[in-house]
Amino acid sequence: MKTSSTLIIAVLMLGNIAFAQKSITKTGSVSFFSTSPMENIEAHNKQVNAALDVATGDFVFKILIKSFEFEKALMQEHFNENYMESDKYPNATFQGKVTNLSSIDFTKNGEYDVEVQGKLTIHGVTKDVTEKGKFIVKDGTVQGLSKFNVKVADYDIKIPKAVVNNIAEAIEVTVDVKMNPLK
Amino acid sequence: MKTWIKIGIGLAIAGIIGALVVYKFIYNKPHPDYETETADFRTEAKQLFSDFKSDETAAGQKYNGKVIEISGIPTSIEDADSMLIVVFAFEEGMFGNEGIRVTMLPKFNDPGKKISTSETVTLKGFCTGFNDTDVILEKGSIVK
Numbered sequence: 001m002k003t004s005s006t007l008i009i010a011v012l013m014l015g016n017i018a019f020a021q022k023s024i025t026k027t028g029s030v031s032f033f034s035t036s037p038m039e040n041i042e043a044h045n046k047q048v049n050a051a052l053d054v055a056t057g058d059f060v061f062k063i064l065i066k067s068f069e070f071e072k073a074l075m076q077e078h079f080n081e082n083y084m085e086s087d088k089y090p091n092a093t094f095q096g097k098v099t100n101l102s103s104i105d106f107t108k109n110g111e112y113d114v115e116v117q118g119k120l121t122i123h124g125v126t127k128d129v130t131e132k133g134k135f136i137v138k139d140g141t142v143q144g145l146s147k148f149n150v151k152v153a154d155y156d157i158k159i160p161k162a163v164v165n166n167i168a169e170a171i172e173v174t175v176d177v178k179m180n181p182l183k
Numbered sequence: 184m185k186t187w188i189k190i191g192i193g194l195a196i197a198g199i200i201g202a203l204v205v206y207k208f209i210y211n212k213p214h215p216d217y218e219t220e221t222a223d224f225r226t227e228a229k230q231l232f233s234d235f236k237s238d239e240t241a242a243g244q245k246y247n248g249k250v251i252e253i254s255g256i257p258t259s260i261e262d263a264d265s266m267l268i269v270v271f272a273f274e275e276g277m278f279g280n281e282g283i284r285v286t287m288l289p290k291f292n293d294p295g296k297k298i299s300t301s302e303t304v305t306l307k308g309f310c311t312g313f314n315d316t317d318v319i320l321e322k323g324s325i326v327k
Contacts, residue, residue, distance in 0.1 A: 022277070024278050024279065026278060026284065026316070026317065027263045027264060027266065046264065047284075047314075047321070049278060049314045049316060051277065051278060062315055062316075064314055065312075066248060066311035066312055067311040067312075067319060067321065072210070073212050073214040073215070074210055074211075074212055076214070086247075086248075087247065087248065090243055090312045091312060091314065182278070182279055183279070
């Protein structure tokens with residue numbers, strides 16, 4: 001009886017530890033910027049789901065394409081209907097791992113360089129990616145910051161010839177996700 | 184003035200007017216006003232969430248990109264980075280609470296803070312999809 005009670009308590013405690021090791025946000029920010037001789041285009045999405053398991057380094061993102069906001073309504077329409085086909089491919093995802101987990105102390109405030117490896121899926125096309133970024137650890141929260149380029153051709157995003165000069169071949173993506181421990 | 188000059192000037196004026204019209208009404212057209220848009224669907228908050236949980240693809244084809252009016256009792260109001268989010272939570276999952284998250288239009292941030300978490304409210308918003316945990320409605324407004 002005593003042994004089984006101890007076992008149950010131990011299992012419950014382990015469950016709590018595993019639970020506490022996950023940091024999440026549902027209001028992460030991802031934006032992109034395209035610069036070309038014709039015009040600059042930028043869009044912002046502040047509804048990004050991100051989760052980091054600080055014990056294993058597992059790192060996932062889920063981004064709804066229709067949540068990207070543009071200054072111009074026409075650009076937003078073209079982005080959804082013509083380029084990203086957001087009715088057919090409603091989200092973009094990243095699923096990967098922090099590869100240098102041992103060099104990050106999540107219990108100590110500070111800035112840490114990170115490398116993340118995984119699979120990025122955009123427009124239904126999945127590619128292996130390795131990107132560098134930074135984690136800012138502050139009082140239990142982990143802010144992930146990164147800036148990298150995505151080539152539109154890699155993800156089978158077709159730009160009509162009429163506007164090919166308006167959109168850069170490589171789009172600069174900026175990620176800013178402030179994750180709090182899951183309670 | 185010679186006829187061909189008159190025609191040329193006329194064509195130039197027509198071209199300038201045409202360009203201005205394209206710039207104003209097409210290239211620079213305003214974003215939809217989601218507060219005054221008529222809802223494409225009216226449903227209970229729980230029903231909308233259930234539709235996405237039971238068949239994400241079918242629900243996405245039906246609701247994504249549409250204006251939806253939902254009714255229900257909110258579980259919390261979140262104030263995050265100048266965004267006010269009204270949350271209707273129905274389940275617990277890997278990201279904590281799962282349900283519907285309505286990000287309010289800025290003009291509804293103050294009235295949104297007064298929304299009761301013990302009474303039914305009806306909100307309207309633009310559905311951008313389901314992210315495995317929540318149905319996201321944006322540009323939210325209070326209907327009643």
